[in-house]
Amino acid sequence: MSRKISVVLSIIMVFTFIVTLTNETGFGAESDRLVEVSLITRPKASSPDEFETITILAEEMRKVGIDAKVDVMPWEQMADVVWYDRESWDITGWQMTARPERLDPDEFTYNLFHSSTAETGYNFIGYINNEYDEVAEKQRVTVDKEERRKLIYKSQEIIAEDVAYIFSVNPMVNIVYNNQVFAESSIKEMAGLGIKNFWTYLYAEPISDQKDLVLNSNDTVQAVNPLYISGSVDSWITELVWDRLMRMGQDGLPKPWAAKSVDWIDKTTIRVVLRDDLRFHDGEKVTVEDVKFSFEVPKTGEAPMYKPFVDIIDVINIEDDQTLVFKLKKPWAAFETASLAKINIIPKHVWEPVIEDLKDKPENAESYQEEVPVGSGPFKFSNWKFSEEVVLSANEDYFQPPKVDKWIVRFVENMEATFGMIQNGEINFLATYLGDNQLLQQRVKEDEKLTMVSSIDLGFRFLAPNHRIRPFSDKAFRKAVAALNDRELIAALVWKGFAVPSDGVISPALEYWDNPNVNYPEAGLQNARKILEEAGYEWDEEGRLLYPDA
């Protein structure tokens, strides 16, 4: 091919390159009164609902003249920005996931908004309100439920009034299982968690030759370690392999489990009587020493993640070989849920030497991975094929042995493949599903061997405004954005009707604690404009919103 032609063609390529470059960067003068907001969200692939919610809100904000820009980043970068430099971001999509210990309102009510956790803790929005601090501290120590309920109601009113968070929805938890593999009656539902819970795994009754319960997760297991809260999947496994003194019941309230009885002698002392038929998977008997050891290990700093759940304990004395008495530093209403039902009973004869030798090493118990984890729970650890599956087998001599032979969790990232698997039986319990719920519901209707159980999630989705800097430091602006964030539309559009609008941190699933009537800003573009006008905001000739020039 002659040289002339190739010279001509490369000129054309240079030309296209320059043209594309120029129209890329827009120009425009910026005055300092213009309201600019950057909304942070995770990419659509890892969190479709958050991405769509933020995109819609940004669109609405632009309608009232706010210069809204969507800023997408993977979860780690987002956490780094929001957590570590708390002055630099405006508003971010966020979510609180459902965990059994959050069935008690204490964690959300206290940790999320108390001023003490504003510096480095969960109160990353920097919400400071002394009146709220008082209510939060008081409810913590009010053991009487009725009394405590009034305080929880009060806390929800303050948050709604202050629009601390811009609430979005409580999603529905849609779990599908194969009704030809498990008897319908044996599937247990739990308030706020749906049917994906301890009770279902324990009582699920196989009615076909498939005796194994095979469920899925879209994330791999990080570690199977009773002293390390790693991923959500890991917590399902820990909950089954290691036993606990108490378990959260189907009604969302703690009840004695490995403990025969739990009675409060006074506000700060609790007597726990242990069951006498408990054995570890290696045959050793479960003793009170093991239980005492399990509650004291987090204190040594070798299990940092469990430390907050045992800090409140002053001392544990052994009365006899079946009874222990816990002495607390000060009363803590959530002690049963957040500690007795949270700490895993670990074998002293296995972990004591490990903790001993970790003392002088920089690493802690979190990076210690037992060859074959030993617990005393309903399931025994059987096999872990890295980033593929974890297999647990039923512990026959447990006092309440599970009916299934094996409990297998498979890691499948590809949502379409997961969808295919539940239909062709490769998995018979769809535990995690990030896909389109409408499609799921339609397919369940068409396929009679599948049953779907939907329930309101304990966790909730919201937008976290940064109270430290403009514009979200101004309550009126937060109110206006709350009005722009039409929760009905989000529930219908983004969640396709599989979510309920949320107006507080306490999910409707917890009827006892949820305050039904809080006055949260009413959705609508006009309402938002009115709020902004009243607060002194103005618009320039092109309709761009300007800060009040006070």
Place this chain on the structure above:
Amino acid sequence: MSLLKVEDLKVYYETTRGTNKAVDGISFNLEESQSLGLVGESGCGKSTTVKGLVRVMSKNAFIPDGKVMFKDRNLLDLNEKEMNKIRWSDISLVPQAAMDSLNPVYTVKNQFLEVMKLKGEMSKKASLNRAKTLFKKVGLNEELLGYYPHQFSGGMKQRAVIALALALNPNLIITDEPVTALDVIVQHQILKELKGLREELNISLIMITHDISVVAQTCDQIAIMYAGKIVEKGPANEVLKKPLHPYTMGLENSFPDITKPNKKLISIEGSPPELISPPAGCRFAVRCPFSEDICFKKEPELIKINEKHYSACIHQKNLEELRAKSREVETWQKVVS
């Protein structure tokens, strides 16, 4: 009894610009243990003729008509399997580019044994001995058998290829420019050996070359090819001494002759015609100093002039005079190409 009788053989090529009539009807025959020299400039169709004979042609070549009677069987009618039986056991070839005519990734021994195993019924040991004796015959050391082709020099490779051609002692060997790539001394040695081998094993030979002096030394009969046709054929000494066709005369002038050191070398002006649409009449007319109008209209037939000497030219008389004129430079220069 004639070993090979070629009658009006045509070999054409299908090209994007039309049909190239590379070989446009040639006839010659060859008696047993006789040798024929096929001489002509490059591009006159001699290599194509060979490929036509052994019927190993490129994809777009085809044989419209003509007969190749070998031991009274028409090779063109045989199917591939039958043809394969004849290849190398009856007719073998010493290729033009001996340099890379052996498979570079196999030892020479391997390729020898392959040929013998395919055709001869000999056992491995017997064929190995045969290969060794042949190597000795062509003056090569036995150990060389185990070496790779790229480790052979030009002369050694030429001898190896000749040995390979003799492997199944065929009736006919065709050599295509066997010595052109070699220096004169080695050339002479090879031709002498070839002549000796032929007489010893009484094998008939067709020698393809553009170098008339090579043919003179080794061939009984000579056929001169030009632009896809045979213009003159006959016994070697007659064709060399008393050429009938002006083209042969021109050829003789353009080669040095050891016996006539001061002979002036005269080259024929112009180049052979394009064979997609060959000119009417005699194809050499445009370059021929003695051409007349008739030459540009009617194509001359190859007719018998005397005894076994044929020529395709209108001039049959006063040839002596033409030969004398053809030795002057001026006759050829006045030809306007």
Place this chain on the structure above:
Amino acid sequence: MLKVIKNILLQVYTFLKNDKFAMTGAIIYVFFFIIAVLAPYIAPYNPHEMIREGSNYMFNQPPDSNFILGTTNMGRDIFSQLIYGVRPVLMVGFSAAFFVMVVGTLVGLFSGYYGGKTDSILMRFTDVAFGIPFTPFVIVLVGFLGPSIWNIVMAMAILLWRDTARVIRSQVLTVRERSFVEAARVSGASDLRIMFVYIAPNILPLSFLYGSLAIGWAILTEAAVSFLGFGDPNVISWGYMLNDAYVSQALSRGAYYWFIPPGIFIMLAVMAGFYIGRGSEEILHPKLKEY
């Protein structure tokens, strides 16, 4: 001046005419360029807009009269996205190809011409570039620097010149021995002049060939990176569409009209890249002889 352009275009035409592969490639690109330029007029809707009729949103509409290729699960028009998708894809393709060509050719030219120390240093760099696996490198770069089309182009510019460099170098080595280069050196021309005036034009066809191959690689990489979720969310490219369809389970829904077309368009664009690279016959069989 007009006459010069005319005859260059004529030459381009003849070059394309006799090589059917290159011709098809050129046609495909012209087709895409037209779409890119006229996108606003061809596409019926704004690709980002969630289309609403009255109060209900048009989710998952199968192809019909007003949605030629149907709508996505969020009610966006697929056909418009496909049309607007051409722009970023061509931008990534051509800018990446431009870098690959320029960097590759320069490295090849210098190391081939000078030889000796420069050659071995440059070749070590090429070895290093060959050593670093491309897709993981792009993922790391985009993963950390944030999802944007320009990061993909940058990654290609940093790495993908390696093939061009090696091929151009070997070509320069042969061209350098040619007599006219010798003559130029003897006549006192400076190294740079020799390189750019004498040698460069001879190797330009080859570097152009690798440039067009790079267009194909760039488009495929953009699609793969978008698929893995590291794509640029604000720019609707075909890769973005495929990721969108994948995340929203188009195939389980049987929405083939959503998942298939972007893939086909990507294939066409990449194929055109291969074709236009002097026709695949030439790439595949350089010494193609006419009989």
Place this chain on the structure above:
Amino acid sequence: MNLRWKYLIKRTGQMLLTLWIIATILFFIFRLMPGNPLVAYIDPTFTEEQQEILMKQFGLDKSLWMQYIIYIKNLFQGELGQSFFFKDSVINVISKVLPNTIYLMLTALIIAYTAGIVGGIFLAWKRGEMIESVGIVFTLFTRAAPQFWVGMILLAIFSFQFDIFPSGGVSQAGTVYSSELDKLLSFQFYRHLFLPALTLSIYLLGLPLLLMRSNMLDVMDESYVEMAKIRGVSKIRVLVKYAARNAFLPVITAMAVGIGYAMGGNVVIETVFSWPGLGRLLVKAVSTSDYPLAQGAFILIAGVMVFMNFVADILYSLLDPRVNIDSKR
């Protein structure tokens, strides 16, 4: 004999130099990247000094230069450090996924290269016919189609629709293999391996096929091929022993380089088919800012690629006697 060793030593020297440069580049890429890597592992409720302990644990408190020295020292001892996310040694984590990547890659390469070579011979043989241009266009399609798109379509058809193949994973739920060999012998493993390997080989098929065809066409014009025909060697034997045997040399060297590419390349396929391989691990490491793991995976892949380029050169001289330097003279 020494000519050969000199060449080998020089080449190995070059290889080590290249690897060292790559290792250094990788070190700086990960250290200078934005995003504090520890964010994913320090529980927000940690106190300052707890975060200090963790920083020390992962050696992040030392100066960049000091970290580099330790890093290179470890590298030579084959120590790739500790993965933040999996709280386990990088080598240990990688060794768990490496076999899967190797099985997938090798099967796909073998299928692609055998099909490629056979296809190349066929297309060369059918030179100029209609089937040849159809073949070429088809091959270009296989190279131009995005891998994940092909993967998803195959999955949709063969797994969702007709349920012939499983939709993901390496083996059936709960199966326990007594050994790697037992896994390689089990039918289920191949049923899981089939679709991913098919998708990968469709992509890899293009290079060997087109390269083989091109070489075949060159070789077919060689006179030793013509001579073989004249010697009455059968058509098939000529195609294989003379033409293919010479033509496939460059394809084999391309395969060696292909192994390097495939090592890091099939990230996308591993994601689509939930195949627990090195590629997916790398994406996980990058998205969780677990840079020792990402770095370790990267160095391994780069090491294999450099080594494979080296093997490609050696392989060529072994296969082609002409290049063989120390031939028996």
